[in-house]
Amino acid sequence: MDFYATCILGLSLSLLFFVFRKKRFAPNLPPGRKGWPVLGETLRFMAAGKSGCPQNFVNDRTARHSPDVFRTNLYGEDMTVFCGASGNKFLFSGEGKYVTSWWPNSIKKITHFPENLGRLSNTDAKKRRSFLLEFLKPEELQRYIPVMDSMTRDHLATDWSPNKEVRVFPLSKRYTFALACSLFMNIRDPEIASKFASSFARVTPGLIAVPINIPGTPFNRAMEGGKAMRQELLNIIRQRKMEISEGKGASARDLFTRALLEGDDDGTILYEMDASSKILGFLIASHETTSTSITAIVNYLAQYPHIYDRVRQEQMEIAKSKGPTELLNWDDVQKMKYSWDVACESMRLLPPAPGAYREATKDFTFASYTIPKGWKTFWTVHSTHKNPKYFPDPEKFDPSRFEGNGPAPFTFVPFGGGPRMCPGKEYARLEILVFMHNLVTKFKLEKAIPDEKFIYNPSPVPVEGLRLRLQPHN
Template sequence: MAVFCGASGNKFLFSGENKYVTPWWLESMRKITHFPETLGNINSKDVMKKRGFLLEFLKPEALQHYIPVMDFMTRDHLATDWSPYKEVKVFPLSKRYTFALACRLFMNIKDPQIVSKFAKPFARVSSGFTAVPINIPGTPFNRAMEGGKVIRQELLNIIRRRKTEILEGKDSNARDFLSQWLLQGDDDGTVFYDMDASNKIMGLLIASHETTSTSITIVVNYLAQFPHIYERVHQEQMEIAKSKGPDEFLNWDDVQKMKYSWTVACESMRLLPPAQGAYREATVDFSFAGYTIPKGWKTFWTVYSTHKNPKYFPDPEKFDPSRFEGNGPAPFTYVPFGGGPRMCPGKEYARLEILIFMHNLVTKFKLEKVIPDEKFIYDPSPVPIKGLVIRLLPHN
């Protein structure tokens, strides 16, 4: 494996997509998320087609319709899981919130009991995702395999019920990803199609749930850590709140006004990026920086080689949202979402989710860290060792 560091390495890998490299995932990861029968049926044309459909679903114009739903669910989450308490653990709550939102937007599942039924095996999957792939009882990988099996079967049941509803004309106006995917009309009527749809939904749930819950936790961490940053975010968000009626939900124009809040989120993800990088596989022999990378070798680009480099970010350990004002960082130096043709398709989804959460959080509470020096560990995303304990204070 060759690890690429720096902006030039990032640029080479991002722009070399389908020319020098192709996406690559650990076999153990695919075993957790995919039905065994489908692992040998993956082809690049099919993958590109699915990615195109996902990009269409997650483009800004499409996501605008989901902003009121995101706002409603955020308000409900804070009222139910935060407001009754003086102190909360942010990380487990953010995971619960982002998972419920993903179930709603991707599968139109609203029932909390069904969401909870999914969430428990998902916890086993995420903890074993990058574990040593030893599949014997008691290992993290074995627990992840068992959790994946439960989730895939539940998804298969949902897919089959949804297909019946579509045939009966009950789901023709649905906006969720699953219904749109099934309505596109490529169903070949085989069990492999249903399994493939299950694989896709599971991948979406993992991607949208893991990284956004981590991102929200990181943002809350820095808002609580730096009162002067919090005050500026609060001021910006209160101006938006005052322009709304009491029962009026946020809209696209409101989110576009959250400029300072987004610089805070970006700086949070610079210091503690939710993903550490990504793998590729060399499809041909190629050379870079005087080294030859043989065909079949794996490559890895890493966020920290640029995010913490003083050449690109002076005084890199300082929390400074102004780095993202104006033209922002130099190209290929700030890469929490990757870059090039394989940039994370959920970037805009994550932006909306983070900003809508920030809006509701700061307009409702003041924040104070109970453990000022609480550390983060990597598993593989940054995780606060005590769950990020925050004291909630009312606004005067």
Template sequence: MDFYYQLFLYLSIFYISLYLLFLVFRQKSSAPNLPPGKKGWPIIGESLDFVGAAKSGCPEKFINDRTAKYSPEVFRTSLLGEDMAVFCSASGNKFLFSGQDKYITTWWPSSMKKVIVFPETMEKFNKDDPKKMRSFLPEFLKPEALQHYIPIMDSMTREHLESDWSPYKEVKVFPLTKNYTFALACRLFMNIKDPQVVSKFADPFARIAPGLTSVPINIPGTPFNKAVEGGKVIRQELLNIIRQRKKEISEGKDAKSRDLLSRLLTEADDDGSVYYEMDVSNKIIGLLIASHDTTSTSITVIVNYLASLPHIYEKVYEEQMEIAKSKAPGELLNWDDIQKMKYSWNVTCESMRLTPPAQGAFREAITDFTFAGYTIPKGWKTFWTVYTTHKNPKYFPDPEKFDPSRFEGNGPTPFTYVPFGGGPRMCPGKEYARLEILIFIHNLVTKFKLEKVIPDEKIIYNPSPVPANGLLIRLRPLN
């Protein structure tokens, strides 16, 4: 009896083992073919490598090392505590840009939302909010509306150069352009003209950008903690302005205002609650970050190239002087003048190709989908990045050479030049940025010759490209 019992026991264990092996094999055989790569350390993943590459002045290293090791199309990593697929080619850009709301949707890392968004509205700040925001922007940022801003941009630029540049032989370009672009955004978005009010925003705003893509450790002294605290100050200041503007609107004192804040307060569904006011604040903060940091960085980078490359400066100067000579004394720029700045815009595009103001953008997979033979599971995050195409010799021969002629005619191959993204989620402020940059260039080169004080000044990324010493420039007045 003991023999048969032991035999039955051994056979049972044998068959159960075979069944378990079958289940494991079946599970493995049916597992999705995930992109190659690694997740890195628990929780933080490869975030330290990602941030470290940017801090060292070579953000493309993180991408290039992994495309060489894993795949030139897509690889797997873990950033900001999320499983992530990084798309690495023009075909990847095209797939993501055309797949909005079909395969992917807008996604903000929780660490970024903690900096920007009121905690009480965190749940409301969802996938629908960007759509609602964009419904206001086309009207506000289309050419017909932007034409009205050109004289304001031009006069503010002249005042800025006269007060903050002309009195000095040498200036630090980056902090000055940050002040200028922020003051301009406050004026156009919220009709704020008082320098003291602008300063209340500017100081805490300076703490936000470095913390947005930092490791989200909320301990006093860390970049993330400084960004969180800066966000609290800005949100409260914005609430005060929003409530004052609502009062003005109710009293009929703001009927002719063209700024975005009034549009948000008069055309959206106002339920009269503090949560609605917070929601408007969230949207304005997002716009200020997008319009302020990237544009000030772009202007700084362009000035850097103009000061480094005299032959480029001379051609920009010639183009801008032709426009200046056609104007009456004191006459401000207009829409037709902007359309004549073709070479200057090519220089701008080449500057943003070599030193893009933003690294890319995140999205979230809303369904399982396949790309380049690999499966991206629902819930994974995706990231497209400028560094996989902007300096790829396949798309841009001799990629380190500064060559504005790349943008003549039809320009680069579609989906290879992507500083503004692409598809339905292309940056809606592209035309606004174009005006702001070109108007600044016009006034700068017709007023000064430029010379770098530190010829080999290093560029660091925090997360946007920033000259290590603020880009110290020697000014030589032309008049």
């Protein structure tokens, strides 16, 4: 054998060894497909929501690939979607062990100043979460109930009572945003709240959108809205800091002022920008999901008179125990058990959020598949909420599912679960129940469009705003 033949043989054997070794030690990745270059399957994911059946994206892939986990590509990222109660449990309990919080860059670009994007860290996120949990603990929340009740009464008197027909969705957004401005930032001026709401309306549709920053796209409008809100918040921060330095706000108990008092203010513009981004994030979390939940609940109350009658009976017993001007309190809300069952069933059928994202901090295995470090993961409500394995006859509206011990663990997850369960869960519960109390004690409800469709963007949105006819109770 001559020299060249020996070299060719050696090279061939080396290549065979390399291919064999790579195949032998290649990780067993979850089954699935990546879709189009760059976009992946993002457009298909969004199209399922626009059709009103976001669960179809998950169901099609679990049927084709695996009922436990499948691979896709969303927002330009390798993504592993965890399905079912076992997938939810694994991700919820894996926080800090295998995964950490992660959000698409589109959200970060909308909510943060460009100068701050490179400074974000998981440590900062943990500090913000810890602070928010302290602000939203039960003893603090009890103080908010009379404020919620008073503002709800005013809202219904101003925006509902003068009309024979209303569009529920935009009104619920106005109400929850005004309440968040009042409780979180001590902003009660309707003109300022309205200015915020106008910018905010441009933000939410673009949070989970194809990040194409071209004029006219949802992402571009969200970027412009986020920029306007961050700047306005920055102005308020500087004004509030001046008041604190003059001793005017030292005793304030709103989230905004306390964040400034307890934060590590280094006196730089970057600190002020960070504080602005935090408050914007709090507003998004507290406002968007709660307003869509209220809209979903009102939809089912109007759709099912026998459900409405039971809720009204429960709420009237509470109302009759109060004086004409006496506001609701903590004990009153604890009596609203059936009303909360109705709220939960509404959120099961029309979940306020699709799920949440995580990032793998190390290689780990689930259902015999390997998820590599750096890959993104997604748990989704749509793998359990309408799954007949967990909820028989899943399209039926049945609040009795939540009586007694309720659904099996990790199957009903509108607020997530584990260490990163939504810190605003109890705040949302109080806000929803106070609103339900005032609504059913004041109005009979009738849907103007009986079969009005909901689409997901990414939260459920009624295509006509949920048009409702009102008849005041005598």
